[in-house]
Amino acid sequence: MKLRASNASSRVLLAVFIAFLLVGPLFLSPFYITLLNYIGLYAMVALGLVLLTGVAGLTSFGQAAFVGLGAYTTAMLTSPQTLPQWISWAQGSPWLSLVIGLIITLAVALVLGGLTLRLSGHYLPLGTIAWGLSIYYVFGSVEGLGGHTGITDIPSISIFGYRLHEGGQIFYLIWAVLLLAMLGIRNLLDSREGRAIRTLRGGMLMAEAMGINTARSRMVAFVIAALLACVSGWLYAHMQRFVNPNPFGLNMGIEYLFMTVVGGASYLWGAVAGAAVFTVLGEWLQDILPHLLGQSGNFEIVVFGVLMILVLHRARGGLWPVLRRLFPASRRHHEIDLSAEPLPRRSMPPRGEVILRAEGVTRRFGGLVANNAMSLEVRAGEILALIGPNGAGKSTMFNQLSGVDTPTAGKITFLGHSIAGRPAREVARLGMSRTFQHVRLLPRMSVLENVAIGAHLRGERGILAAAARLDRTEEARLLAEAARQVERVGLKQYMHDEAGSLALGQQRLLEIARALASDPCLLLLDEPAAGLRYHEKQALAQLLDRLRAEGMGILLVEHDMEFVMGLVDRVVVMDFGEKIAEGLPEEIQHNPAVLEAYLGGVDE
Amino acid sequence: MNAQILLLLGQDGITNGAVYALLALSIVLVFAVTRVLFIPQGEFVTFGALAMGAIQAGKPTTLIWLVVAMAVAEAVLDAVAFVRKRPSRQVLCRAALKLVCPLVVAVLLYTLPLAELPMVVQALLTIALIVPMGPQIYRLFYQPIASASTLVLLIISLAVHLALVGLGLLIFGPQGVRNPPFTDAVFQIGPMMLNSQTIWVLVVSIILIVFLFIFFERTLYGKALRAVAFNRVGARLMGIRPAYAGKLTFFLAALIGTVSGILISPITTLYYDSGFVISLKGFVGSIIGGLASYPVAAAGALLVGLLESFSSFWASTYKEIIVFTLIIPFLLWRSLTSHHIEEEDEE
Numbered sequence: 001m002k003l004r005a006s007n008a009s010s011r012v013l014l015a016v017f018i019a020f021l022l023v024g025p026l027f028l029s030p031f032y033i034t035l036l037n038y039i040g041l042y043a044m045v046a047l048g049l050v051l052l053t054g055v056a057g058l059t060s061f062g063q064a065a066f067v068g069l070g071a072y073t074t075a076m077l078t079s080p081q082t083l084p085q086w087i088s089w090a091q092g093s094p095w096l097s098l099v100i101g102l103i104i105t106l107a108v109a110l111v112l113g114g115l116t117l118r119l120s121g122h123y124l125p126l127g128t129i130a131w132g133l134s135i136y137y138v139f140g141s142v143e144g145l146g147g148h149t150g151i152t153d154i155p156s157i158s159i160f161g162y163r164l165h166e167g168g169q170i171f172y173l174i175w176a177v178l179l180l181a182m183l184g185i186r187n188l189l190d191s192r193e194g195r196a197i198r199t200l201r202g203g204m205l206m207a208e209a210m211g212i213n214t215a216r217s218r219m220v221a222f223v224i225a226a227l228l229a230c231v232s233g234w235l236y237a238h239m240q241r242f243v244n245p246n247p248f249g250l251n252m253g254i255e256y257l258f259m260t261v262v263g264g265a266s267y268l269w270g271a272v273a274g275a276a277v278f279t280v281l282g283e284w285l286q287d288i289l290p291h292l293l294g295q296s297g298n299f300e301i302v303v304f305g306v307l308m309i310l311v312l313h314r315a316r317g318g319l320w321p322v323l324r325r326l327f328p329a330s331r332r333h334h335e336i337d338l339s340a341e342p343l344p345r346r347s348m349p350p351r352g353e354v355i356l357r358a359e360g361v362t363r364r365f366g367g368l369v370a371n372n373a374m375s376l377e378v379r380a381g382e383i384l385a386l387i388g389p390n391g392a393g394k395s396t397m398f399n400q401l402s403g404v405d406t407p408t409a410g411k412i413t414f415l416g417h418s419i420a421g422r423p424a425r426e427v428a429r430l431g432m433s434r435t436f437q438h439v440r441l442l443p444r445m446s447v448l449e450n451v452a453i454g455a456h457l458r459g460e461r462g463i464l465a466a467a468a469r470l471d472r473t474e475e476a477r478l479l480a481e482a483a484r485q486v487e488r489v490g491l492k493q494y495m496h497d498e499a500g501s502l503a504l505g506q507q508r509l510l511e512i513a514r515a516l517a518s519d520p521c522l523l524l525l526d527e528p529a530a531g532l533r534y535h536e537k538q539a540l541a542q543l544l545d546r547l548r549a550e551g552m553g554i555l556l557v558e559h560d561m562e563f564v565m566g567l568v569d570r571v572v573v574m575d576f577g578e579k580i581a582e583g584l585p586e587e588i589q590h591n592p593a594v595l596e597a598y599l600g601g602v603d604e
Numbered sequence: 605m606n607a608q609i610l611l612l613l614g615q616d617g618i619t620n621g622a623v624y625a626l627l628a629l630s631i632v633l634v635f636a637v638t639r640v641l642f643i644p645q646g647e648f649v650t651f652g653a654l655a656m657g658a659i660q661a662g663k664p665t666t667l668i669w670l671v672v673a674m675a676v677a678e679a680v681l682d683a684v685a686f687v688r689k690r691p692s693r694q695v696l697c698r699a700a701l702k703l704v705c706p707l708v709v710a711v712l713l714y715t716l717p718l719a720e721l722p723m724v725v726q727a728l729l730t731i732a733l734i735v736p737m738g739p740q741i742y743r744l745f746y747q748p749i750a751s752a753s754t755l756v757l758l759i760i761s762l763a764v765h766l767a768l769v770g771l772g773l774l775i776f777g778p779q780g781v782r783n784p785p786f787t788d789a790v791f792q793i794g795p796m797m798l799n800s801q802t803i804w805v806l807v808v809s810i811i812l813i814v815f816l817f818i819f820f821e822r823t824l825y826g827k828a829l830r831a832v833a834f835n836r837v838g839a840r841l842m843g844i845r846p847a848y849a850g851k852l853t854f855f856l857a858a859l860i861g862t863v864s865g866i867l868i869s870p871i872t873t874l875y876y877d878s879g880f881v882i883s884l885k886g887f888v889g890s891i892i893g894g895l896a897s898y899p900v901a902a903a904g905a906l907l908v909g910l911l912e913s914f915s916s917f918w919a920s921t922y923k924e925i926i927v928f929t930l931i932i933p934f935l936l937w938r939s940l941t942s943h944h945i946e947e948e949d950e951e
Contacts, residue, residue: 130928141921297773305767
């Protein structure tokens, strides 16, 4: 996900666009105004899909059903044809019905999301297809919803007594809502909660280790997309003044997703571009195709289908990045205010106290015993190395300690809490942080933002605060903290570069910075020195030495013996899933069992 | 409700369920081998029924020109590939065959007295007409991005589905078709009237399932497909080309779809856009089987058929709603039993 660059040239373009919207209705013919209204309504739904698909990597073909939910709720509650007795006191106020529609949509989205969001990628879209079809049948067959003829006589919306009767009037409301929604989502994505959503695509394991509740973040994205669709439906109903089931069928749900992908699913303006292309192209095709083919029918879906396939084959990113190349814009840098009040720190346990204790940890995979009765302790202010030949079970042990995996038997206590089998994010909350053997970061996000993910648990401002920019004080503190950690590991000059552009060794340092940003008292490092050059290793050793001096406990799994022996306080050696030795580095270097494990038997 | 109705509904449900089961098996197979959620599966059913109807009415359907067009597109792609790498004679022959076959079918369609042919020949002609579309669709739409994420492949599936529905309307028109049954006999077994078409559906379904079973268990091609489904990279290292496995799978999917269409067209009226809902019922079955287990998927599809037939008796308006909400308890169950965080590959 790239945030839109906001330098001078794109600001001018935005201003021109808004000016066009402001004066447009004064000189455009009703036909074009209607076209623009549809573009705005479709773009609103597509915007939700940008968040859901482009950013969070989830998808839904059922958005049209949410649009229908918004439209039918307001139609039911405002049309004299169907107005129920219990709400007649409101005299069919569209604003009240909007609130009710949003509440209903929220409830439905929570139920549906709860059912499918925890499953792997493809169940969600399949679930939404089934749901999209079902609700379409409900609209068509439930008595009281007007069947296939629908509901008529829906009143127009009025704002402060000013009725939005004409297409050119509701036009302003549609585009104002759309632009506000775009602004809100842009703000959200550039915040603590937004970063959490941005980890969902390809970084969930890492996100959980940083304390992010990814299930909740998925739900947030899903609910926002549903609510945007609902608002679009509400506006649609009051623009058309009647509703019937047709525009809320599954075909439309599929087209919404196509719009998003064709426009550019990773870009907020891609939603507008996609909606514009589909609306204009659809209008044009509906005109010419029947003449061309000599029969009537919605043949434009053939063109849309083929267009979609071509886009996915040739330009997976969609149209927006292509358009944007015409107006090159530089990436926006985050401003870092180092004078922001530092985040509160956790109180460190006294030096020498045992903070992590594993007792008799056993992990079986079927018949294979990867860890057998492993015990180890890490104290505050010491570095413990876990070493062993390849396949000794070090990584499995690491996973048991960090909450990724659950031991078959045994106890793990961290700061007095039993953590065996607890999810990684709860362990993170207690003050344990980690890096990964295979670097896990978000390659297209800046170094600074990647590190800020580590500080997730140290902030608390939520989605609404982020969308309204009420979170800036906290955000400045989080970014300042992230910047400090980036500097601490020696990556200051790469602060605003894409994380994916760093060399592997630097990416490992970034992971350490990210772990440090969570203010841990125990750091688990999985092969931190792999891929580092000599000087980088020295710098890393110095950094770890400083952290130890500050009272942090560090457990590292490492292959580089030179690095380990010169740095650590104690060593635990594993082979075939069991501990074969434990002691000071010098002792370990002369331990016959260790020598045999590494070099083979000495009697040959 | 008396026993008579119960038996009637049960018979209906099992007949439809058998067809859904075929589709569910095909969907699981395609997903296992290619990771494609093959939504257009249902279009083969409708095309099979509608093309059979056209042939029985003595009309050479214009669908053949779509097949020819796709064959030409494929030949162009092949030719481009041949410029880069000189093909062996065998490859060249196969490419030529792919182009010639649809043309032969076209000639047959326009010269034979279609309406007078025996029904078996009409059915074989329908199969020869439609089944090549399976590998063609794979070659043209999926193969160029075969390694993309499941999600992208699903979007392609929906795009192909939309395009095929639109073309179906263009080719067959909006009117539905209900073909005459294979045979007219009706059997009386105890209190139950057994329609001969029901027997045809069940027998052909069982034959197809047995055929698939033998194919996968006993033949080298079948084993190759199973290997790809089990471990894509490993299979590739053993010399099984993913593109070939994909085309073979889509061939089977098209065959199963077309045969299903021919089977059920005497039982229910099919329109150009009926395929989607039929396909989704297959999907409900395969989701019940976790998109992995063939027997559970088939059993799930039978359940869908029965549920559909009984709900059409009790609450016909809500028939489709009831069927599609059936997946919710199964999704819930899967959701509650899976705990780990699944990492989707970034495309």
